[in-house]
Amino acid sequence: MSFNRWRFAWSGRPEMVDLFSNRFESLQGTVVGLRYYSGGVNPLEMVSLVREPQNPHDRNAVMVANVDGRQVGHIKKELAAAMAFVMDNNLAKVEGVVPYRTNNAFTMPVSLSFWGAEENRPAFTQRMAQHGLKFDSKGTMSKSEGSQGGRATKKVVTVPLSAEELKNAFDTLFDGLMESQDGEKEAAELVSTPLLPHQKQALSWMCACENSSTLPPFWEQRGALSLTCFSAKDSEGPRGPTGRPYGPGQNSDHHCPDPYQLPPREASSCAEMFGQVVEMSVETPQVTVSTDVQKKKPIVLLEDSDFAVALSGPTSGPKPKNKRSAKKTVPQDDLDIKLKKKKRATKQAILSKAAAEPCISETTEELSTRATLIICPLSVLSNWLDQLEQHVRAAVQLDVYLYYGPERNRSTSFLASQDVVLTTYNVVSADHANKSPLHAVRWLRVVLDEGHVIRNPNTQLERSWILSGTPIQKGVKDLWMLLAFLRLKPFHIKEWWNRVIQRPVTQGDRTGLLNLQTLVRCVTLRRTKTSTVNGRPLVALPGKAVCVERVELTWQERHEYELARSEGQSTVSRYVAEGTVLSNYADVLAILMTLRQLCCHPDLVAKMSASLSAATTPAELRQRLVEKLRAVLASGSDEECCVCLESVRLPVITHCAHVYCQPCIAQVVASERETARCPLCRSDITVSQLVEVPPGELERQEDGARCERWKTSSKVETLLGNLLRLRSEDPSIKCLVVSQFTRFLSVLETPLREQSFSFVRLDGTLSQKRRAQVIQEFQSSAPDSPVIMLLSLKAGGVGLNLTAASRVFLMEPAWNPAAEEQCIDRCLGQRREVHVTKFIVKDSVEENMVKIQRRKQDIVEKAFGSKNRPQDVSH
DNA sequence: ACCGCCGGGTGCC
DNA sequence: ACCGCCGGGTGCC
Incomplete structure (x- = not known):
C-alpha cells in the first residue's frame, strides 16, 4: 500500500476506535448459568458482554455471548451489579476473554478488561470500589471474586510497533498472497477464450473458496497464531432444550435470544466463516517511486461451477433452475477494468460464502436464484458487457441483463431468471430508497466491482466477491466495510473487528497487526502485473513506445x-x-x-x-x-x-x-x-x-483570461504539427492530449476548432455523469466520433478506460512521474501498441523536473516524519 | 456442584 | 434444642 493511503492508519487519532481506548483494569469474574445455554467457548476465546436491562430476574443482568453471538451465560450477579452501572453510564466498555476452562460444567471464569476514556477513570474506580472491587497500583484486582486471579491475567508485555514498522507492515500487507497455490482449473466450455495459467490458478482458488466447507488455514491454525480468541465452531453444539424453558413472563427482547427459538445449527457452523479477497494488481509504494514503475494489469475471473448442489443448505431455498452449466470466465487479457487509480492501483476481489442467517431468513420472502449480480461503477459497465460478449462462446445463450435506465425490468422473477444481472452502484442506491427488486432476490453470487465504494452492505447473499484495486483508502477501517459486506464471521460485527484488529492496530500492537495480516492473507488473492506463476510473468504487456520531442522556444x-x-x-x-x-x-x-x-x-x-x-x-x-x-x-x-x-x-x-x-x-x-x-x-x-x-x-x-486575443506558442505548434501529420496518415487515429494545466487545455481548444478536429475534453470539473458520456463518445468507433481527448492529468478517477487512443501526447513533464505512467496505462488496451510523445522544452526547467521532484518528495517526507512521531514534535 | 447454601430433621454415648 | 450436627434438596440472571 502506498505511503499516503496508509497515512491515517498509523498517525493515530483519526482512526482511533473511539474514546474507549485506555485500559482501566482487568479482573476476573465468573460466568454462571452455563447449563441453560448452548453457546460454547474454548479456552482463550473472546466473549462479548451484553447488558440485559430487561432481564426479569435482575435488572443488572449482563449476558455473556461467544463469537458466534450465542449466549454462554450470565455474569455473576454481584459483579454484574457493578458492571451494569459502568456499562449503562458509558464509563467503560468491557471485553471478556475466557482464560481457561475448569472442569466445572456450571460456571466458567472470564477475564474482563475495562476500556474507557481517561476522564472516566476516577468514576469507574470509585464505582467498582463501592462494589468491593478494588484495584491496586499495579492494576491487578484485589479482593473478592478473584480467588484464582493469578492464573487469569497473564499480562503480555509487548513492545509497541513504531510508526515506521507499521507503515512497512501495511505496505506489505497485500504482498505475497497466494504464493503456493498450485491447483489449476480449466474454464468452462462456454468460455471461448483459453485461460492463461494464472487464470486457471485463480479460478481453481475461487472455486475452492465457493465450494469449500472446510476452514481456511486461518481458522485451523488459530491456536498457533495469535488469533486464538475465536471459536470457529460450537464445539459442544446446541444443548437442546434440556434446561428449563423461559417462564411465561419472559419478554422477547431481542438482545436476549431465546435459544429454543433458533433452528438447529448445521453441524459445522464454521463453514459459514469463510471469505477470500482477490487482489488483482499491484502498486509500488510511492515512497520508492522509480523509473521502473510496475505494470498494472487488472484481472478478473468469475466462475460458476456446479457447486450449487453441493452447497444447498437449509436456507438456500430452491436450487438450480436447470442443469445448464452457466460458466462465465472473463480472462484478464481484455478485461480492462480501470480502477480508481490514485497513485497506484491494486485490484482485489473478496469472496465469502455468506452465512445462513437464521434470524433474517425467516423475515424476508425472497426469490432464490442461481443468478450472479454484478454491481460496478457506471464507467465500467460497458467493459463488463464487452467482456461477457467477447469471451462467451457465441453458440451459448447466456442471459445477461443490464439492469439500468428508466425502463429497466423490475420484475423479480425476471431478474431471478437471468444468469447475470449487471447494474451500477447508483442504481442500487436509487432503488434502495424504494423497494428494490434487487434486494428481493436472493442471489447466488454478488460481485462488487470497485467494491471499496460500498457503504451499506445489506444484501443477502450466498456468496459474494469484491473486486477492488484500493481496498484501503484511508485506513484499516475501510476493510471493515468489505468484511461486513462479506459477512466474514465474526468480523462483520463491529465489536470483534474493533477488538481484534482495529484498536490493536491503531495502538501499534503487534498482535493486532498479526491478526490483520493473517486475516488478509486468508481471504485475499492478489494479482499484480509483475506477479509470476511458476517463475514466469503473468502478462506480457504490449509495448508502449515513449519518445521525447524537444521543443525550441x-x-x-x-x-x-x-x-x-x-x-x-x-x-x-x-x-x-x-x-x-x-x-x-x-x-x-x-x-x-x-x-x-x-x-x-x-x-x-x-x-x-x-x-x-x-x-x-x-x-x-x-x-x-x-x-x-x-x-x-x-x-x-x-x-x-x-x-x-x-x-x-x-x-x-x-x-x-x-x-x-x-x-x-x-x-x-x-x-x-x-x-x-x-x-x-x-x-x-x-x-x-x-x-x-x-x-x-x-x-x-x-x-x-478568455477576453484576450488568442495567440499560439511553440509547444502548441509542435502539438498541432503532430496532430495534423497523424490525421493525414490515418484520420481515425485517436489521441490523448494530456496536461496538468486545465487552462492549457482551454488554450488548445482554439486551434483544434480552427483545424476542425473533433475533440472532447475531460477534466476534474466534469460531473460523473458527463464524464462517463465523454468517455463513451471518445471510445466510440463511429466515423464522426471525436479523435482527440483533452485530458487533465488529474482527472483520472474510477474506471477511466481510454483504450480507443493509440497516441498520447504529454504536454509537459509532471512532478510525479507515476501520475504520467498511470495516465498512459489507462489507454493501454491490450491489443495495440501505444505511442507516447513527451514534449520537453529545451534548456528549461522542464529538463530538470525529475530532479526537482525528488527534492520535493524528500521535504514532504521529512515533514511527515516529524509529524507522525510524537516524540519528535518538540524537535 | 467432588462445591456452598438453605432449611428440616434431629439430638448422650 | 433460643444450639450444633447431619444429610437431602438444590443451583444464573
Missing part, C-alpha cells in the same frame, strides 16, 4: 522565459543565502510554476503581486495570500496537499504561504497539543489564520 518566448528565470533565480539565491528556502517553499514552487507555464503558453501565467514580505498591513497580507492561492488554483496545476498527498481539495493558504486542503490542515492543527506548526516550514499556524479564496473570484479570473 521562439526568440520572443525565450526572452520572456529568461526574464522570469533570472528574476526567480535571484529570489531563490537570496533564500538560499538567508537559509530560508524551506519557509519560502511556496514561493520557490510558484517560481518554478511560472517557468513551467511559460514553457507551455504565456497565457497560463497568472499575474502575481510581489513577495509576501512586502505586505505591511494584515489586510494587505491577506490580499496577497488570496492572490497567491488563486494563482496556484487558476493554473489548473496538480498542486498536492502535502498532508494527504492528493490534489488539494477546499484549498486554504497559511500565513506562511503554504497551500493545503482545509480539512487536512485543520486536522494537523487539532492534533498538535500546544501550538500547531506548518508541516512544511514549521511556522506557527492557527485555523483562524487560514485564508480561503472568496467564492466567485476564481471564475472572474478565468473570464478575464
